[in-house]
Amino acid sequence: MKIVIAPDKFRGSLEATDVCKAIDEGVMRAFPAAVTRSVPLADGGEGTASILTEYTGGRFVPVDVHDPLGRIVGSTYGISGDGLTAFIEMSVASGLSLLSRDEYNPMLTSTYGTGQLIRHALDSGVAKIVLGIGGSATTDGGIGMAAALGYEFYDQKGILLDPVGGSLGQIHRISTDKVDSRLQSKKIVVACDVTNELHGRLGAAYVYGPQKGADDAMVVNLDEGLKNLSRVASEKFEKDYSDYPGAGAAGGLGAGALWFLSAELHPGVNIVMEHTGLEGLVQEADLVISGEGKVDDQTLQGKVIKGLAVLCQKHSVPLAVVCGTLSISPEEAREAGITCAVSVLNKPTTLEQAQKEAFENIRDATFSLVRLFFSGRES
Numbered sequence: 001m002k003i004v005i006a007p008d009k010f011r012g013s014l015e016a017t018d019v020c021k022a023i024d025e026g027v028m029r030a031f032p033a034a035v036t037r038s039v040p041l042a043d044g045g046e047g048t049a050s051i052l053t054e055y056t057g058g059r060f061v062p063v064d065v066h067d068p069l070g071r072i073v074g075s076t077y078g079i080s081g082d083g084l085t086a087f088i089e090m091s092v093a094s095g096l097s098l099l100s101r102d103e104y105n106p107m108l109t110s111t112y113g114t115g116q117l118i119r120h121a122l123d124s125g126v127a128k129i130v131l132g133i134g135g136s137a138t139t140d141g142g143i144g145m146a147a148a149l150g151y152e153f154y155d156q157k158g159i160l161l162d163p164v165g166g167s168l169g170q171i172h173r174i175s176t177d178k179v180d181s182r183l184q185s186k187k188i189v190v191a192c193d194v195t196n197e198l199h200g201r202l203g204a205a206y207v208y209g210p211q212k213g214a215d216d217a218m219v220v221n222l223d224e225g226l227k228n229l230s231r232v233a234s235e236k237f238e239k240d241y242s243d244y245p246g247a248g249a250a251g252g253l254g255a256g257a258l259w260f261l262s263a264e265l266h267p268g269v270n271i272v273m274e275h276t277g278l279e280g281l282v283q284e285a286d287l288v289i290s291g292e293g294k295v296d297d298q299t300l301q302g303k304v305i306k307g308l309a310v311l312c313q314k315h316s317v318p319l320a321v322v323c324g325t326l327s328i329s330p331e332e333a334r335e336a337g338i339t340c341a342v343s344v345l346n347k348p349t350t351l352e353q354a355q356k357e358a359f360e361n362i363r364d365a366t367f368s369l370v371r372l373f374f375s376g377r378e379s
Contacts, residue, residue, distance in 0.1 A: 001374065003027055004281050005038040007291035008304040009047055010324060013358035016040030016047060022359045023289055023322065026366025031374050039276050041290070041304045044191030044268020045134020046095070049087035052130065053078025055276050056085070063120045065113035067098045068137040077117050085128045086121035090114040090250060091135035094144070096212060099137055104213025106139035106205075106222060107166035111253055115148025118261075122182045130271060131257065132191040133250035139209055139222045140165045141198070141229045142256015150179040151260060165251070168225025174236045188261045191268035193303060196248035198241070198255045199226040204248035212251070226252050233259045269307035279311055287373060288312050289320045289366065296327040300336050309337030320373065322365045324354060342369055 005027070007019040014022070020038035027034050039055075042048040053060060058080040067073040078087035091097060093113030096104070114131075121129055138144065140163060143153055147163035152175040154160055161167040197203050205214065205222035214222060227242075229252070234240035237259050241247050246265045247255035257263040273279065282288055290308050292299070299305050305321055312319040318339040326343040333341045344361035345354060354361070 022362035030370035043193035048132035057081030068109035110144030112144035115145035136250035139251035141252035146260040198247040
């Protein structure tokens with residue numbers, strides 16, 4: 001029996017590589033004759049660049065950049081083994097994890113550091129950049145990133161604006177005179193796991209602003225600012241991306257990448273699956289086992305498991321899922337292409353205890369699942 005193990009991380013508990021190890025141990029205890037192949041996955045957020053760099057035999061490049069509040073911070077990005085592709089995560093330069101809770105304020109934060117990573121990758125001579133845009137601390141529409149690459153944003157009086165979220169509503173003119181010309185010859189692909197539009201009730205400010213520290217007044221201000229950016233940028237570049245699926249990702253960086261980088265937006269999990277050659281492994285598998293910390297409505301809208309479910313359905317391979325919290329019905333699981341979904345929690349427990357025991361819980365849940373799936377077969 002061939003079993004492909006392809007989970008996401010369990011946020012706060014285990015990275016995807018460790019989840020792979022736990023699932024593999026469970027499989028081996030239940031069915032020692034199985035042949036397993038592990039492929040850690042990610043959806044474009046934290047962990048994506050590391051997975052792709054390691055899988056392509058690449059290397060990590062250290063670089064100092066500005067954090068969301070403009071302070072110098074050590075960061076890294078990856079370059080593939082053949083030196084042709086850079087793998088960048090915005091979260092290591094512009095992520096919420098770089099701030100303390102009392103520093104959350106999307107009016108003041110910027111994606112400038114993400115632009116610095118892109119510029120450094122251009123200096124490295126790559127032909128392609130894969131940019132993961134999960135985990136942001138920003139709602140600046142990507143103007144910080146753009147500023148690091150030479151774009152300039154002016155108000156109605158001709159004063160150069162600080163590229164932060166609070167400046168969005170003041171943008172009157174965008175200058176491209178100093179933009180890095182190398183952007184024109186590079187392919188830039190953005191790994192994005194949400195489909196939100198840029199502004200409005202389903203846009204970047206209203207949906208994600210509060211978790212970045214925005215109060216009600218800030219949300220309205222930021223949303224109006226994103227509308228203004230959309231108006232000015234659409235006129236400047238003769239393309240309106242405000243309703244484009246994923247435009248509102250990472251505080252509007254999705255739209256910013258389309259305008260300022262001429263990038264392509266793709267589901268993050270699809271990019272990871274493509275670079276890891278996962279489809280070929282799934283084709284030959286008898287079972288695929290995936291997992292993530294929480295399986296809910298968002299899972300069904302484009303996260304790792306949904307992307308994997310589509311692939312498994314294509315090749316008629318059953319997909320089993322282990323998770324911490326299971327918040328979808330059996331009917332929803334079936335409609336999504338999930339053959340079986342089980343929670344690893346089999347008793348009342350605290351979050352702290354569940355995180356501490358995550359490895360063992362995943363291993364034991366996998367053991368039970370595989371025993372049931374291969375019931376009657378010799379081991």
